[in-house]
Amino acid sequence: MSGYWLMKSEPDECSIDDALAAPKSTVPWTGVRSYQARNFMRDAMQVGDGVLFYHSSCPEPGIVGIARVASGTRPDPTQFDPASPYFDAASKAEQPRWLLLDVQTLRKTRLLSLPELRATPALADMLVLRKGNRLSITPVEPQHWQLITRQLLA
Template sequence: MTAPQYWLMKSEPDECSIDDALAAPNATVPWTGVRNYQARNFMRDAMRAGDGVLFYHSSCAEPGIAGIARVASGARVDPTQFDPDSPYYDPKSKPDAPRWQLVDVQALRKTRVLGLAEMRGVPELADMQVLKRGNRLSITPVTQKEWRALTDMLEHGDAPG
């Protein structure tokens, strides 16, 4: 069995906030609407049930990590790609050859919002993908060192060290 991995997954809180995820049945939500091939490939090829997730609020007044979650399922077909009424409809995707995947994410707990400015001040996070200029991916891997530093900050309120 492989060791769990860690991920940062962005969600617009107007669409699915940490509060929405915690209120969902079994605190589990399908991570629909990913329409970037690299992010899809992370879900399809690398994510496993049990992996840790930093639940990140994006495109909002206070972007940042807002909760801790875990991957709750393996990858499966995202049905929103076939729904013409969905904002994630993809007319080029066909049921016999789907393009897009999703995983289920189970919210574990809400945290204080840990923003980019605070993260940028932590040496252990210097190489974190979400902090790189121009990064727009909605799902990025997080190293074990980054996960430990961030969860320590969220639990104790300050930078590690």
């Protein structure tokens, strides 16, 4: 793996269990509506990059699994679907605004909760822990990846 990412998903939309139950444990990462997160997908994420699967907007947010980027980007079809909560009337098929990529879940882990992440001094500068950060996709430094995966796989 050359790059590492934390990707947030609301469990009501796509939980770690949903991802594991999908064919080849692979799901399209739809609904990204932040330009910065979209640009990470488009410009920096590569097939094979490591992913920390994070449940957000739930009673116990935190890392719940390990995954990998399984495809390059392509247009997110939800932007064109008026019935979708991710519909974007300004986005046109000939010039799509929003992208997705596929994520393959490799394993479910114990919950590494947000309070547990915050209580680890070596993770203090991790982007997801910064005050006011609401990005659904953030890069993860190699040393953070190693520490977190050691904790999850111990």
